[in-house]
Amino acid sequence: MSTYYQPCSYTPADFDSVTDSALPVVVVGAGPVGMAVALGLANRGIPVTVLEAADQVSFGSRAICISRHSLEVASRLGFGDELEELVLPWVGGRSFYRRHQVMEFTMRSGDTDVRGPMVNVSQSEFEQVMTDKLLAHPLVTLHWKSEVAGLMRDDDSVTVEITTEFGTRRLRAQWVVAADGGRSRMRELAGLRMQGTSYSGSYVIADIHWESELPAERMVWFDPPSNPGSTIIMHQQPRDIWRIDYQLDPSDDADLETQEPRIRERIARHLEWLGDDTPWTLEWHGFYRARALALDEFVHGRIVFAGDAAHLVPIFGVRGFNSGMEDAETLVWMLSAVVHGNADATLLAAYSAERHASWQQNVANAGKSTLVMSPGTDGYRATRDAVLALATSRTEFSHLIDPRQSSATHAHFSPLTVELDDVLPGLQPGDPVDDRRVVVRTAHGDVESTFGNARGSGFSLVGVGLSDAEASALVASAADLAARLAPESVTAVVVTDGACLPREGLAVIDDAQGWSASALGARRGEVFVIRPDGLVLTRTLDRDDLVAVADRVASVDAGSGRTARAGVPSGGDPAEVHREHVWLGLSDAIDQVDADDREGFFTRLALVLGSQVGRREFDEAIALASDPVPGELAETPSRLGETPGELVAD
Template sequence: MTAYYRPPTYPATDVVPTAEGVEPLPVLVIGAGPVGLGVALGLVRRGIPVTAVEAGESVSFGSRAICLSRHSLEVSDRLGFGPELEKIVLPWTGGRTHHRDREVLHFQMPHGEHAARPPMVNVSQSEIEQVMVDALLEHPLATLHWSAEVTGLVQDEEAARVTLQTPFGERDLRARWVVAADGGRSTVRRLAGLRMQGTSYEGNYVIADIHWPSELPAERLVWFDAPSNPGSTIIMHRQPRDIWRIDYQLDAADDPAAETAEERIRDRITRHLTWLGSDVPWTLEWHGYYQARALALPDFVHGRVVFAGDAAHLVPIFGVRGLNSGMEDAETLVWQLAEVVRGRADASLLAAYSVERHAAWRQNVDNAGKSTLIMSPGTRGHRLTRDAVLALSADHPEFSHLLNPRQSSATHTHGSPLTWPAAADVPGMRPGDPLEDRRVRRRVPGAPAQETSLHAVRGHGFSVLVAGASPARAAEVVAATRRLADELAPEPVSAVIVPADTDADHPAGDIAGDVAVLDDPAGELAAAWGAEPGEMFVVRPDGQVLARTREPAMLDRVAPQLRAGTAPDPAAGQATGDALQRPVAVSADEAAREQVWLALSSGIDSVAGEGESGGSGVKAFLTRLAMVLGDRVGADEFARCLEMAARAR
């Protein structure tokens, strides 16, 4: 008997139809995967009744998406299921990449001393969903129907009517808003007549979960041209309870039907574990198959239907952005849709959701696309340069950063219509940045300061942060925050005060429930935020910085802006996030090396279809390129480069 997780099944319950003339449901969620469940949990936590329907009779089976980022752990806390989830996850901080039998990269994800959570954790999607279902079933405002398959969709100006096929017969539900979170093969998307656009990459992967007691650490382990399976790329991730996820790439000539047969999967895995020196018995628990795709709907809002997660967009699996991006979708949609459902904001606010999350998809694709070009190069040019990088990296580690998987991190909202304008050279944290969670010390009257985290202090609603605040400024900020709370109620609003003098008495020292005072004697928070004394940051429920200002009176403009769905002066804001996007934290040499890799790949592809004689073709192109580069760098440097290339294995 293994420790593999097998979810319980749930009986079908009859769906009470919503007849014409009866008040429609506030929100109907289609799909009980992580994104649909996240939306439902976030809305009921805000007092909004939700009905969710799922075609299956249980949560998903198998690991599927297994890697959760620290940002997704923050999201799980704010949606109300974080503590239970963190009991079952396996943290990890880095990984190792090998070319054949040589290690060519050992990376560590950013994990500073102030980090409140590990950078990444592993647990099967099945178990994540079960934790979410358990939390949802406990909430009195939630209704979850299993074995209810969507077969029809009709919209009008007031509501959407969804037809369901259930064990009890056909049922119609009318809802003011429908959230389509029914996955990559979305039925709702098909019924709405919509198609995603983008790129499907070459490269097919088999995925398998095995139960295998092993002493290998919890790292991302990768082998290119693995000696156990020559020509194949193999990825291994440890999960809780001695479950291992193994992904391996098929050759373009392989027959997927034959390669996904259990006997063939067992053979490939056995060869690899044997090559690793293991004779420990193992069992195959689950297997699947995937291709890398980067596709999205042009718009995520269509009438009364809002698309989220894989129903709205697909990203390549490399860099683990699918589930993590879907959790961001859920949290962003929750607070914006809640404002619309409550009647406190116009439906145009949802246009901001579409703009923001489509831009987030593009950010994820830009990073995952580079990882995909390494993991599954789809052209001759990218394959030649990938193999060159692998050959060079063992002896010349300056090239190994090109192999980094660029793991998922929180996306920004610089180009959102909600984000307040900011100068491109503003220091530190600016509007549109995700607020980094940090370990902090909260002042407790009459007791020692309490160790906690910044996001735990600010809660799951809006918050106003101020660093280096004098007593007078703190009082102004608290007063302005409470005015904002009156405007945004019932959405929670809190104030977080970092005093200029931590030892002094403070007007917020008696600390009402919506005000927190932090000890920061060394001024680390102000430095991290790039804040001048008394400067304020308005943070949205999803952790994105909405505004940065020195004037407490400016907080009075936040609620009207949300109702209008635009920043105070959209003409002065960012038309796109590109111009203000902060550069990735890499050196100038690394950035240049990446550009060389991409440019060289494209250059080879531009001649890859030509013949190999008469001065054309790839060999001739590379020879001409070498001559030109040698002329530019000089004979001595060129000789050193030739020696380096010749030594590479």
Template sequence: MYFTPRRYAFTPPPEADSVVVVGAGPVGLALALGLARRGVRVTVLEAGDSVCAGSRAICLSRHSLEVLERLGVGERFAELSLPWTSGRSYYRDTEVLSFDMPSGAGDAHPPMVNISQSVAEQVLVDAIEATDGCEVRWRCRVVDCTRHDDHAVLEVETPEGPVRVRGDWVVAADGARSTVREALGLRLDGTSYEGRYVIADIHWPAALPTERRVWFDPPSNPGSTIVLHRQPDDIWRVDYQLQPGADPEVETDEQRVRERIARHLDWLGDDRPWTLEWTSLYRAHALSLDSYRHGRVLFAGDAARLVPIFGVRGLNSGLEDADVLAWMLAAVVDGEAGPALLDVYATERRDAWCQNVAEAEKSTLFMTPGTRGYELTRDAVLALAGRRPALRELVNPRQSSATHSRTSPLTLPCDAPGLRPGDPVPDRVVRTSAGTSSLNSLRGRDFALLGFGVATAELGEAVSALAARTGVGVRGLTTGAGGDHPAVSAFDDVGGALAAEFGAGPGEVFAIRPDGLLFGRLPDFSGAADVADLIVTGGHR
């Protein structure tokens, strides 16, 4: 059955709150939940009366699943999503690429899952409703924003008339057409691509495997590109490219959409009946603000930047925004760090956009060649890829992977081989005295000191000292033994496999941020003081 969002009644917003988030999309909701989990009061203002309709951003990466686990909704997402690991690409009716994303028994999560954005948003809303200090105010349309030295003021239209809402901090997570961004006179700069795609959800009880399938110039729709993704409950996502010069209004007519999809399903030889549930239109953009912080107003998700849909980086990057901003903003609100830490957020996340665009632009030019020359080159590569394996890398969809913060002022540089400071720390299944767990589960949403072959009691002392110096939550993880400490969890690194993967030496300590990025690699516990200084000063050495 296709998901139907529930409707919410209007409740007047408060006159003021510590943090006000504009927009109840997945990024705004995840940020609000992350702040509330850290004890920060937050109000979300949403113009509509429900979560979104339709699948929209359906692919969540392994790293996003770690973010959701830290928010306390990981199990619910696992119940409602559909994992997948592989994909195929075809030129006309010939397979030219088959790929498998890295996945093994030691991984705590699958490389990718599919779940409708509307369902994902509802899970987050349900979690917020069960969380103290966090509320969504529906039917509250923000129409203006004014910045002040120590707060920002939002003008809000409601069913009971206009009101003003003051936020010590305001986060604009109100999407690609951000009202807050427009009110502050800010603009996104970058590249917009010519290609347009119709995207549709259909209910279709087909027996095809759960994998990403792409057809370039298929006989069913010559000159187009078609993408097919399975979702839970026999819902399938179909994306197909419009020809240059096609009238979007004509092409999004329901009968026209049915005709295009029916041609492809008939060509696949599957005559099972299907129903059209939802449609929309998409155009690829690679655009960003110059800065994601403007005084007391911060930007996240599509309000801050846009990345092309190909490679599924939009929502996954947005959840990274929420994950990073939640701990940094909470540290500032609680007085554990100065506002300069939020400049680090702005710097890191814009650099993450650059990383994403560098990969996404390659996929976008392949999926939507902007000129006849690009199209001819793309088609030549596709025609030869079946016989020339070396060309298949050009067909690679370059699926989303977590971004790094290697150049951040909050990263302690290190030349040691293995995991580099700023890299995301892979979540791995581990064995403790209580049973099977994972690094992410043991660490939770706190900072962590991960010691290799370090005594539990000794690591516990370093954890306590770091927590006392910064005021933030810190957990200890160790592969060693020797005493007990309430803030340290010991686990068995069987055969030294984790140390080998991370490139860790005996006695080395990895400092891990709340968002799962590697803060630094410390040869001994004395380096913990440097970690504390960077947290408190916001990266100023």
């Protein structure tokens, strides 16, 4: 029996227009991003009205992979516990070329991590948990079946015209947050267009109910015998729901391929090839094209764009949903400061700059993954296939197939981030701070907790190795900062291996295991200022710098963004960086060469490169290039056994 989630429908809203005065904030779109914004603002005492065109949460899995950082956001917004009761954790995955395993990855996960690197749960269920929180919040009003049809703007407000089942309504707001998705009506009404790249690859997305014993991991098959020439991705979800994505050939008729009989046929072939005859049912399906697009600016007057309404990233690496949750958390504390009068509107320019830069970070990784998953040119298709063939016997090429899973982005070059005078080890201003398990000292003894719980959901001042007198000064600084940023909380935290005692207004973390040195890279006496969204604003030994934090938040110089500095390591294994450079450069070169001259191009390239290595290395390279997949297996396995890994015991 299927356990596929079926959302309930809500009663269409009937409400009065509000035009004489202005509501503080109207959020357009009750998807994950819009609801996260609404919850975050309401938790800071700001009444929020949410408009949703549908009468239920989204149907279908849609985004299923939730990152560790998004789980932290959920915890800070107050629905982390409910969410974690539903999810299915996973830590890695495998990729196959035909029948050969060519890549296996495990995401970073340590004993002190509070949460695993990634979990799976349908977007529909994620949204339902958020909806239940919104409906119970006294400062949130959620209007179902309320579609924005028009906009009127002036210097200090925005009026939205709304189509309801009871007629047209108008709401005037000081600020409007547009979080209405990739087909944003708000973006259209504002006369804005996103810029960037649309990739040629198309994917069918399907959810099936299938009681399989395959592991909960990301599995990808390139050119599988079940669907030659295609790429197939599989993910397990809770309650025996499996997500299957498969690529269509450019010559395929998309209208035909997205009909249920054809989808069933494709999936059945793959499951049969996997050797599993367990009955299954098709529950939901969709269609997807990879795009990397964004607005040039995310703030337009008093309309602020977030999530897919502001930017789109390719599906590979699961960055769309997770980057949208980052958008929401960053926007929440910044817009709250503006609404409460603790900052002027230039702070939102920092939001726009930071989140556009984060989109670029995501595109840099997701774009590379897309060039592997769905190469759109002859050059990238040729090099992708060559990398896959080589990776069957030369594991050093496997990293090029890595999906580059979503991770928290940085704000190194934000106009809000305070640049350091010296290059220091450890966390840099703009870096995200991972949550981890810690021991917190209390008046009643040591208690196992987390760094996130100790520092709270607002600003935090984290001092390392402070004396009692310095700890008292830190508490006073936190109180002064809180008075200026209210209702934003400011928590004083001391990380120490000494005898610093807990007291009112101070959380004390026992640092006997040396966390401050390993994770923070901290100097004794140093203070880290951490923003509500978990990013380091600055780190300093100078207490006067703490006084300046409120001034920096209150009025941001939007043109003061940092630039990259020499001496800051870029990271990455040099050999892997070089191979990536070779892959990208060769792909582009192939696309630039006349199609009739490609054989000549490769011959000339081989002669030039061959003359630069020794005879033995050249002979080995010739042999490998001649037979990259030694002992090619038969096209159809007799049976896979329990897992696809048994395919590849060659």
